């Protein structure tokens with residue numbers, strides 16, 4: 001591999017990609033950090049859940065954010081929806097772009113988030129949709145209510161069309177949540193996320209607990225939503241799901257983005273040893289688990305946190321800088337190829 005120009009500029013993954021014309025940005029996360037104070041005034045410690053995370057979501061594209069459990073992925077979803085708990089502090093920005101200008105989701109008033117953003121401009125596909133459904137009402141009545149609330153009207157055929165977009169046969173909508181299989185409940189959750197016709201879809205581990213065929217179905221649904229001009233963030237520890245549908249990928253380790261780029265390039269030729277480790281842990285990668293454990297987020301080492309875990313990982317040497325740099329249209333922290 002020949003070394004291309006290395007730029008140390010503010011990073012926003014797809015933003016730095018070169019070569020092709022990029023579709024319009026829907027959401028720009030710009031050096032977002034989220035920390036939690038434990039105990040009174042943080043006396044029991046500080047959890048550094050996300051550190052200087054930059055991402056760009058574009059209409060028509062799926063960005064997969066991948067990483068092991070506990071690395072800070074879900075905290076980002078909460079931050080983007082204005083749903084962080086009271087002990088959280090944020091730094092940086094998350095700009096939702098729209099015809100009326102940019103809205104910083106980190107500082108927007110709750111009233112605006114609840115009335116204009118959640119459900120309407122940003123839809124959430126939750127981890128276990130079944131637990132978000134009301135047990136005593138049919139899927140149809142829940143979809144209709146959501147549509148009426150978000151769009152003002154919901155005819156029977158509107159509800160049928162929404163269900164079909166989420167891969168549900170209208171005939172199954174008369175079931176109560178307990179009568180739905182896990183996969184069907186997930187599709188109802190997906191339909192609810194689409195009810196407000198959002199520009200941005202956040203899918204936080206939407207395939208947990210589903211078998212492979214259903215995983216494929218759900219992830220393909222996200223790709224379809226992207227093809228309909230939505231910007232999709234797929235948060236997952238399931239690299240295989242990411243590989244299936246992502247246009248772009250960002251790899252998170254211990255609260256930081258360690259590598260990002262077009263999914264095809266990153267999966268075919270991962271640069272960071274952590275990305276290589278994740279791919280190596282897949283069945284077709286040899287099922288080789290990454291040794292050791294990620295650090296506690298109350299105690300993240302300075303420099304490259306992954307090298308602190310696996311100092312002898314093969315590949316380009318680490319320069320110890322945790323800040324990603326742009327190299328040839330990709331982003332890489334510490335392990336710059338030469």
Ligand SMILES: Nc1ncnc2c1ncn2[C@@H]1O[C@H](COP(=O)(O)OP(=O)(O)OP(=O)(O)O)[C@@H](O)[C@H]1O
Pocket residue numbers: 036037038047049067068069070071072073074075076085087205237297
């Ligand atoms: N309210 C809170 N107070 C303190 N720490 C928190 C709080 N919420 C989350 N955390 C911590 O932030 C870190 C990141 O959590 P997060 O849920 O984002 O991880 P994740 O990558 O989404 O993992 P998973 O796949 O298990 O959901 C974890 O260490 C978690 O314990």
Ligand code: NI
Pocket residue numbers: 304305306307318319320334335
């Ligand atoms: Ni390193």
